Amino acid sequence: xxxQRWFNGNERLRQILEADPELAARVEEIRKEMAAEDRAxxxxxxxxxxxxxxxxxxxxxxxxxxxxxxxxxxxxxxMLLSTLHSYLAAAGAKARIIVELADGRSVEVSLExxxxx
Amino acid sequence: MEVEWGREFERALERAEKEANSGDQVANARYQxxxxxxxELEDLHGRPEFESRTFKRVRQAKRYxxxxxxxxxxSSVAVRIIAWFPSNxxxxxxxxxxxxxxxxxxxxxxxxxxxxxxxxxxxxxxxxRMEGN
Numbered sequence: 001x002x003x004q005r006w007f008n009g010n011e012r013l014r015q016i017l018e019a020d021p022e023l024a025a026r027v028e029e030i031r032k033e034m035a036a037e038d039r040a041x042x043x044x045x046x047x048x049x050x051x052x053x054x055x056x057x058x059x060x061x062x063x064x065x066x067x068x069x070x071x072x073x074x075x076x077x078x079m080l081l082s083t084l085h086s087y088l089a090a091a092g093a094k095a096r097i098i099v100e101l102a103d104g105r106s107v108e109v110s111l112e113x114x115x116x117x
Numbered sequence: 118m119e120v121e122w123g124r125e126f127e128r129a130l131e132r133a134e135k136e137a138n139s140g141d142q143v144a145n146a147r148y149q150x151x152x153x154x155x156x157e158l159e160d161l162h163g164r165p166e167f168e169s170r171t172f173k174r175v176r177q178a179k180r181y182x183x184x185x186x187x188x189x190x191x192s193s194v195a196v197r198i199i200a201w202f203p204s205n206x207x208x209x210x211x212x213x214x215x216x217x218x219x220x221x222x223x224x225x226x227x228x229x230x231x232x233x234x235x236x237x238x239x240x241x242x243x244x245x246r247m248e249g250n
Contacts, residue, residue, distance in 0.1 A: 005123070005127075006122070006123055006239070006243075007123070007124075007126070008120075009121055009158075009159070009210065010120050010159055013120070013152065016134070023149065023152070026149050027149055027152045027156060030149060030150060030153035030189075031153050031157065033188075033189050034153065034157060034170070034171050034188055034189060037171070038171055041169055075167045075169070076167055078168075
């Protein structure tokens, strides 16, 4: 198989954006939208913490972990129920899971109980 | 982050640039979104640690940890880039696509196969640039 040429993307992008300031400005606007969406994505847990009047450092002290570990938890799209329960408990919050069964009945389970199973 | 791509990616970028300059508004928007995604990759300070709206792992990928890079919803534009991070300083971009109607699971299956073949080639040609070497 013949060797292929590889391109330096950083240099290529720099040239494109420098050649067209209007395009560069539009690209920057899009990137601001992207940053806003990423912040919203990570907001659910941090909103609960803030509503409890806690900083990441304060919550980390309750959890006996580091501030960076709290920050990482807040950005995770997926986690163990026990991790979520610990986080919420440290923020003074409790969660309940409502399961709607196929026959229309609802079952309510506390997250604390669910996280033990 | 140092960003690198191969000949096919470069050709596709040139086509996107040409179409954007033809006056087609959708093509122009696609190109802008593509450049925004490239900017996001360039500004990374290491491999993505967690998934976000912008960066998500490609579930179909088995041999490489591939990430798809995406932008906020747009009614007529959907650009995706498939990237791999051989180290915390480097992103190799395997391919990009912007056919909104085709960006489903079937596309990801095919994109994964093509990306992995492309990245196999990058690894063969750059053994010295793999992390740990």
